[in-house]
Amino acid sequence: MPIQFTLAARYLWGRKLRTFLTTLAIVFGVLVIFSMNILLPTMLQAFQSSILTASGQVDLTITHKSGETFSTRVLDQVENVSGIRAASGTLERPVNIPTNFFRQGNVGAVSLIGLEPKAAQALRDYSVQAGRFLRSGDTNAAVITAGLADAVGLKLGDELPVPTAQGVVRFKIVGIRPAQALPGNEPVYVPLAQAQKVLSLPNRINTIQANYNTNDAAPRAVIEQTIQNILGSEYQLGGLGSSSELFASIGLAQQGSNLFGFLALFMGGFVIFNTFRTIVAERRRDIGMLRAVGASRRTIVALFLAEGLLQGILGTAIGIGMGYLAGVGITSLMSGMFEQFLHVQMGAPVVEPSLLIITTLLGIGVTLFSGLLPAWNASRVTPLEALRPSVADVEARKPWSKANIAGAGLIVIAILGLLSNNIAFVALGGFAFLIGLVLIAPVLVKPLANIFSAVLGVIFARQGTASLAQGNLTRQPSRAAITASATMIGLAIIVAVVGVMVSITGGIYSVLEKSLGSDYLLIPPSLGVWSSDVGADAALADRLRSVYGVGVVSTLRFASTTVNDEQVNLLGVDPVAFPQVSGLNFTEGDPHDAFAQLAQGRNLIVNGMTATQLKVKLGDTVKLSSPEGEQTYRIVGIGSDFINTKIMTAYTSQQNLKRDFHKTEDVLIQLNLAPGADAVQVEARLQEILAKYPQFKLISGKAYLQESQQLFDAAFSIYYVMLVVLALPSLIAMLNTLAIGVLERTREIGMLRAIGATRRQVRRTILTEALLLAATGTAFGLLGGLYLGYVMVLGMSASGIMPVAYSFPLAGILAAIAIGLLFGVIAALLPARQAAQMNIIRALRYE
Amino acid sequence: MSLVQTQELTKVYGAGDTAVTALDHVNVHVNPGEFVAVMGPSGCGKSTLLHLVGGLDRPTSGRVWIEDTSLGDLNDDKLTELRRRKIGFVFQFFNLIPVLDATENAALPLTLDGTSPGDAKKKARAWLTRVGLGNRLTSRPDQLSGGQQQRVAIARALAAEPALVLADEPTGNLDTHSGDEIAGLLRQVSDEWQRAVVMVTHDPRIAAYADRIVFLKDGRVVDDTKLKQDGSDNTQMVTGKMHALAE
Structure with a gap:
C-alpha cells in the first residue's frame, strides 16, 4: 500500500473520536443531499397532483x-x-x-x-x-x-x-x-x-x-x-396545453426545492472544507517533518486526498444509508401533514439508481474537492515548521494577505452585483458574499471578540476566564474563524430562508388584502381557471346594486386571448368600481392614471408574469387576437392581483371586452357595503338573490382572506420543515468544529490545569470561548443571511414569479441569535466537560 | 573535498528598519564523517545555518554546496529529493508521526523514496537494532521515553544512508543521562558509520562530543576549534571558550 494510504488510514484509525466527528460532517452533507432528493420528487409529485386535483385535470x-x-x-x-x-x-x-x-x-x-x-x-x-x-x-x-x-x-x-x-x-x-x-x-x-x-x-x-x-x-x-x-x-x-397556468405553480415549487438542494450541497462542502482546514492546522508539525525528511509537495497533497477519499467513501456510504432512512421518515411524517392540510397523498419515496450514483459521486467528489485547497495549503507548509513548534501558536496574518484581499474583493463584487440589478450577478453575489466573509473572517474575529468579551467580562467579572478565552481566540484568529464560519453558514441559511418566507407571506398577504379586500365576494367554483366558469349576465350585478345597503359593486369578466401565440387571460373590469373594492399591486405605472386610461380606448394593465413572459414594458403595444381579428392594445400599467399572480393575465375595460371579444358575462363579483349598512340584512338579501345563481358562492372577504392565509401557512409549514432538515446538520457541524477545537488544544488545556487553573475555570474558559465564537459566527451569519435572503427575494421578483417586497425578517434574526448562542453553549458543554476532566499528565503528552 | 561548503552565506529576516541579519557572510565547511557542533548564544544564527545547510530555507545571498551540488540551483522537487537521499534530520521535539510505530517511523524516508515497504522496514529494523531499540520495534511513540523516541529519530535519519545528519538541539528536550546517550550515539554515527554530523546545541557538555566546534556570534563565525577525542573531558575547555566569547 502506498505510504499515503498507510498514513491516511493510520491517522484516521489513530484518532477515532476525531475521525468520527469529521466523518459525521460528510455523513450529514450526503444525508441532506440524499434525503432531500428522495423527499423533493415525492413532494413535487404530491404538489403536482394536488394542483391537478384542484383543477380536476391530468396531463393527458x-x-x-x-x-x-x-x-x-x-x-x-x-x-x-x-x-x-x-x-x-x-x-x-x-x-x-x-x-x-x-x-x-x-x-x-x-x-x-x-x-x-x-x-x-x-x-x-x-x-x-x-x-x-x-x-x-x-x-x-x-x-x-x-x-x-x-x-x-x-x-x-x-x-x-x-x-x-x-x-x-x-x-x-x-x-x-x-x-x-x-x-x-x-x-x-x-x-x-x-x-x-x-x-x-x-x-x-x-x-x-x-x-x-x-x-x-x-x-x-x-x-x-x-x-x-x-x-x-x-x-x-x-x-393540458403546455402553456397551462398550472405549470407556473409547479415551476415555483421546483425552483424552491432546487434552491434548497443547492444550499445543502454548498453547506456539505463547506463542512468538509472546514474539517480539512482544521486537520491541516493541527498537523503542521507532522507535515513539516515529512517535508524535512523528504516528502515532496505532491506526496503531502496525496496524503490529504487519500484521507479525504477514505473518509469520503465511508461518510458517503453511511450518509446514503441514513439519508434514505431520513427521507423515508420525513416523507411519512409530512404525508400526514400533507393529507391534513392539502388533502394530498404522498406516494412512497422512490430512489432512482441515478440518484444513488450521483450522490456517491457528489459525496466523494465534494469531499475530495473540498479537501483540495487545504491539501494544497498543507503542501505549502515549510519543513521549518517541524523545527519551530512554537510557530503554530503565534499566528500573525498580515491584514493585506492574499486571503484577506480576495475576501474583501469578493464582498465588493457581491455589493456591485447587488447594484447591477442583473439577477444572475445578484445571485452570484450572494455566494461571493458568503465566501468573502469566510475569507475575511480571521481579520474580523479580533475586533468582534473584543467587543463580545467586554460584554462577557461584565458577566464573569473577576474570573479571568473571559480575557483568557478572548486571548485564545485572538491568538489564533484562523482557527476561531473556522468555527465561527460553520455557525455563520448555518445561521445565514436560516436568516435567508426566513427572510424569503416572511417576504413572500407578507407579499402574498398584502396582495390578498388588496385583491380580496372587498366586504363580499361572489366567487365561481374555480377561481383562476376562468374558462371553466359559468358566469351571470349583467342583470345579477344590477340586482345586487339595487339592494339597500350595498355600496359599490365591481364585476370581473373573462376572455381568452393570445399574444404572439402565448395564451393570456384577459379580464374585463369596471375602471371606476374595480379600484374602489379591489385593486392591483402595481410595480410600474400610476394606479390612478392606469385605471383612468383603461376607460379610454384599447389600453391594458398586464401582470408581472405577462410582462416577463412577453418581454414587454410600460408604454409598449401588443397585438391581441380576438374574434374581430388582431387588435392593438397599449400597456398603461403593470400590476398583479393575488388569484392571477402566476397566470399570464391582462386587465382591460369591460367596454373593450364587449367590443372586441363579445363577452359580457360576469364571472366574479365583489361588493362593498354602503356606510352604516346592516350587514346581516344585506347578507340575507344577497343569499336570496343568489338562490337563482347556484354557480356563485357568497363569502365575506374577511373570511376568505383568513381561509387563504391558513392555506398559505400550511403550505409554508412544509418549507419550515425543510429548513429544520437543512439547519440541523449545520448546527451539528458547529458542535463538531468546537469539539475538534478542544481536542486540538488538549496539551494547552493540560498546561492550564498544570499551572493551577481549576476544573471550573477550564470549563468556563471553554464555554466562554464557545460563546464568543457563537456570537461572532452569529454576527457573520446575520450579515450573510440578510444578503442571501434579499438576493433570493430580488430573484423571485425579477424572474416575474411573484412581485415581492423584501421584508426585514426580525423574528428570524431574533431566532437566529437565540439559536446561535444556545447552540454555542450546547455545543461547548460536552467538550468543556471533557476538557475539565482531562488527566493533566496525559494532556501534556498529547501529540 | 568537503561534504558541506558554505560560501558567504547570508540570511536577512524582514526588511527595512525591522531587518534582522541572522547570518552574515558565513563560510564553513564539513568534511565527510566529521562531527561538528555549532554553538553560540541565543539568536546567533546557529539554527538558521542548520536550516540553510539542510535546504529547509533559502539564503538571502551566498551559496551552500553539498558535495558538488549548489542548493540554490535546485527547485523544490530536486531539493526534496536531495534531503531524502543525502541528509538525515534529528529534531529537538523528535517529531515522530504519532500514528506510526517505531519501525514505520524509521522507514519513512525510504518509503517516501519509493522503496518497497518490505525492504524499507528491513533496513529500518536494522538501524533500530543498531541504535539499541531492537526490542521496541513495534512500539508507538507514546509508548516510548524521550530518549527512546530520539533514538527512533536517529534511526530514521540514518535509514536512507545519507552522508550528512543534521541535528537541531537533539538533547534539548532530554534529561542529562538520556542526553549523554544521544550525544554518544551521534559520536558513533560519525566514528562507526562514517556519516558527517552537524549538531546545533547550547550545552557545552554535549558539544564536547564533537570533533570540531564552530562558534557563532551575531551571525558571524567567531571561532572554529578542533577537539581531541582521546577520552579526555573537553567540557571544561568548551565552557571556558563559551564564556570568553560571550564577553
Whole structure:
C-alpha cells in the first residue's frame, strides 16, 4: 500500500473520536443531499397532483374518437411510452336511475366510474371526508360523494343499489368524498373489474388518464406525439396545453426545492472544507517533518486526498444509508401533514439508481474537492515548521494577505452585483458574499471578540476566564474563524430562508388584502381557471346594486386571448368600481392614471408574469387576437392581483371586452357595503338573490382572506420543515468544529490545569470561548443571511414569479441569535466537560 | 573535498528598519564523517545555518554546496529529493508521526523514496537494532521515553544512508543521562558509520562530543576549534571558550 494510504488510514484509525466527528460532517452533507432528493420528487409529485386535483385535470386524457370503449391493452401501450409517470384506465358510464329507486330523494343519473385504485391514486388525489378510498382487492365496494349521500339518505357502511344490465347490484359504501364543486352527474367510484362486470364490458375501458414526468414544454410535446403515433388517429388526445397556468405553480415549487438542494450541497462542502482546514492546522508539525525528511509537495497533497477519499467513501456510504432512512421518515411524517392540510397523498419515496450514483459521486467528489485547497495549503507548509513548534501558536496574518484581499474583493463584487440589478450577478453575489466573509473572517474575529468579551467580562467579572478565552481566540484568529464560519453558514441559511418566507407571506398577504379586500365576494367554483366558469349576465350585478345597503359593486369578466401565440387571460373590469373594492399591486405605472386610461380606448394593465413572459414594458403595444381579428392594445400599467399572480393575465375595460371579444358575462363579483349598512340584512338579501345563481358562492372577504392565509401557512409549514432538515446538520457541524477545537488544544488545556487553573475555570474558559465564537459566527451569519435572503427575494421578483417586497425578517434574526448562542453553549458543554476532566499528565503528552 | 561548503552565506529576516541579519557572510565547511557542533548564544544564527545547510530555507545571498551540488540551483522537487537521499534530520521535539510505530517511523524516508515497504522496514529494523531499540520495534511513540523516541529519530535519519545528519538541539528536550546517550550515539554515527554530523546545541557538555566546534556570534563565525577525542573531558575547555566569547 502506498505510504499515503498507510498514513491516511493510520491517522484516521489513530484518532477515532476525531475521525468520527469529521466523518459525521460528510455523513450529514450526503444525508441532506440524499434525503432531500428522495423527499423533493415525492413532494413535487404530491404538489403536482394536488394542483391537478384542484383543477380536476391530468396531463393527458385519451379517448376513442367514437366515444366507444377500447381494450385495456391500449393502456399497456401508453404505460410503456417513456416519459409517462403514471397512467390509469377507467370505464365511465352514466347510469340512469329510475324514479323512486332509492328509499328517499330522486337522482336522475349517476356516473359509474370503474378504476384501479392504485393507478388512479398515483395520478391524482381522491380524498375522502369519511371512510376510505377504494383499495385493490375491493369487490363490491363503492365511494360516493357527500352530495349523493345526502340526496339519497345513505351513509358510510350502507349499501348503494345500482341498476345494471344484470339487475340491481349492491355496492357497500366504504368512503364518502366531499361534495363536488361542479354540476353534473354524481360520480360513483367502484373497482374497475366490478364496473366491467356489471356493464358487461370485460377488459374494456373508455378513458386513459396519464401524467408526465416532466413539466417542460418540449419533452411533453414529444411524449404526446409518440403516443399519438403509437395509437393512431382513431384515438383522441387531450389534456393540458403546455402553456397551462398550472405549470407556473409547479415551476415555483421546483425552483424552491432546487434552491434548497443547492444550499445543502454548498453547506456539505463547506463542512468538509472546514474539517480539512482544521486537520491541516493541527498537523503542521507532522507535515513539516515529512517535508524535512523528504516528502515532496505532491506526496503531502496525496496524503490529504487519500484521507479525504477514505473518509469520503465511508461518510458517503453511511450518509446514503441514513439519508434514505431520513427521507423515508420525513416523507411519512409530512404525508400526514400533507393529507391534513392539502388533502394530498404522498406516494412512497422512490430512489432512482441515478440518484444513488450521483450522490456517491457528489459525496466523494465534494469531499475530495473540498479537501483540495487545504491539501494544497498543507503542501505549502515549510519543513521549518517541524523545527519551530512554537510557530503554530503565534499566528500573525498580515491584514493585506492574499486571503484577506480576495475576501474583501469578493464582498465588493457581491455589493456591485447587488447594484447591477442583473439577477444572475445578484445571485452570484450572494455566494461571493458568503465566501468573502469566510475569507475575511480571521481579520474580523479580533475586533468582534473584543467587543463580545467586554460584554462577557461584565458577566464573569473577576474570573479571568473571559480575557483568557478572548486571548485564545485572538491568538489564533484562523482557527476561531473556522468555527465561527460553520455557525455563520448555518445561521445565514436560516436568516435567508426566513427572510424569503416572511417576504413572500407578507407579499402574498398584502396582495390578498388588496385583491380580496372587498366586504363580499361572489366567487365561481374555480377561481383562476376562468374558462371553466359559468358566469351571470349583467342583470345579477344590477340586482345586487339595487339592494339597500350595498355600496359599490365591481364585476370581473373573462376572455381568452393570445399574444404572439402565448395564451393570456384577459379580464374585463369596471375602471371606476374595480379600484374602489379591489385593486392591483402595481410595480410600474400610476394606479390612478392606469385605471383612468383603461376607460379610454384599447389600453391594458398586464401582470408581472405577462410582462416577463412577453418581454414587454410600460408604454409598449401588443397585438391581441380576438374574434374581430388582431387588435392593438397599449400597456398603461403593470400590476398583479393575488388569484392571477402566476397566470399570464391582462386587465382591460369591460367596454373593450364587449367590443372586441363579445363577452359580457360576469364571472366574479365583489361588493362593498354602503356606510352604516346592516350587514346581516344585506347578507340575507344577497343569499336570496343568489338562490337563482347556484354557480356563485357568497363569502365575506374577511373570511376568505383568513381561509387563504391558513392555506398559505400550511403550505409554508412544509418549507419550515425543510429548513429544520437543512439547519440541523449545520448546527451539528458547529458542535463538531468546537469539539475538534478542544481536542486540538488538549496539551494547552493540560498546561492550564498544570499551572493551577481549576476544573471550573477550564470549563468556563471553554464555554466562554464557545460563546464568543457563537456570537461572532452569529454576527457573520446575520450579515450573510440578510444578503442571501434579499438576493433570493430580488430573484423571485425579477424572474416575474411573484412581485415581492423584501421584508426585514426580525423574528428570524431574533431566532437566529437565540439559536446561535444556545447552540454555542450546547455545543461547548460536552467538550468543556471533557476538557475539565482531562488527566493533566496525559494532556501534556498529547501529540 | 568537503561534504558541506558554505560560501558567504547570508540570511536577512524582514526588511527595512525591522531587518534582522541572522547570518552574515558565513563560510564553513564539513568534511565527510566529521562531527561538528555549532554553538553560540541565543539568536546567533546557529539554527538558521542548520536550516540553510539542510535546504529547509533559502539564503538571502551566498551559496551552500553539498558535495558538488549548489542548493540554490535546485527547485523544490530536486531539493526534496536531495534531503531524502543525502541528509538525515534529528529534531529537538523528535517529531515522530504519532500514528506510526517505531519501525514505520524509521522507514519513512525510504518509503517516501519509493522503496518497497518490505525492504524499507528491513533496513529500518536494522538501524533500530543498531541504535539499541531492537526490542521496541513495534512500539508507538507514546509508548516510548524521550530518549527512546530520539533514538527512533536517529534511526530514521540514518535509514536512507545519507552522508550528512543534521541535528537541531537533539538533547534539548532530554534529561542529562538520556542526553549523554544521544550525544554518544551521534559520536558513533560519525566514528562507526562514517556519516558527517552537524549538531546545533547550547550545552557545552554535549558539544564536547564533537570533533570540531564552530562558534557563532551575531551571525558571524567567531571561532572554529578542533577537539581531541582521546577520552579526555573537553567540557571544561568548551565552557571556558563559551564564556570568553560571550564577553
